Amino acid sequence: MKKIAIVTGANRGIGFEIARQLGKLDVTVVMTARKEDQGRSALEKLKQEGLNVHFHQLDVTDESSIRKLVDDMNGHFGVVDILINNAGIFQDYNASALDIDLDTIRTTMETNVYGPLRLAQALTPLLKNSKDGRIVNMSSGLGALSEMGGGFPAYSISKTALNAVTLQLAAELRNSGITVNSMCPGWVRTDMGGAGAPRSVDEGADTAVWLATGEVGATGKFYRDREVISW
DSSP states (O other), rough: OOEEEEETTSSHHHHOOOOOOHHOOOOOOEESSHHHHHHHHHHHHHHTTOOOEEEOOOOTTTTHHHHHHHHHHHHHTTTTTTEEEOOOOOOTTTOOOOTTTHHHHHHHHHIIIIIHHHHHHHHHHHTTTTTSSSEEEEOGGGGEEEEEEEOHHHHHHHHHHHHEEEEEHHHTTOOOOOTEEOOOOOSBTTTOOOOOOSSSSHHHHHHHHHHHHOOOOOSSSSEETTEEOOO
């Protein structure tokens, strides 16, 4: 039976490429996006490549939207093998911790931290129906305490918190057969990363796809380029 994957924020950038790479591995992919028109446009592109992809509108900050996704996944598939929490926002390019407004931090946390946590909570029953459930959280080196400096306070704080969510979930699910890991894609040429970034979306997506489908075994770890890195 084909594996079933959910990829959030799959309408562009790294999320879109993750969906493509999973599809090429014969995984059935449910692509989600907040804006339905953009999500369906992305879906058609991958369908034209002959991939088995579906679309579901999802706002990770909206409880009712999450519940609708869960209900539909339960009705159509009855199982989720892979959850990739890729959806995220980056709103504080020029901000400092000394002047960042709390509304920006709150908004960033809602999408980058609480969204992945809510989805993991809501989808755990379906992930437990899998023989090899995987949760992959899209983090960043900017959220690693070992690498952190100044700048980008809302984004950095949110990714540090997401790494904490990863550890909490990994501990709670350790005996369930579900592994939970974070990964850093590096600085990637996307709308978020900008045209000057050194990495392609293929490179940015690789570790997430490997964590979702490869012989990994570990849980509660933080990866870049398929190697464990410091928190």
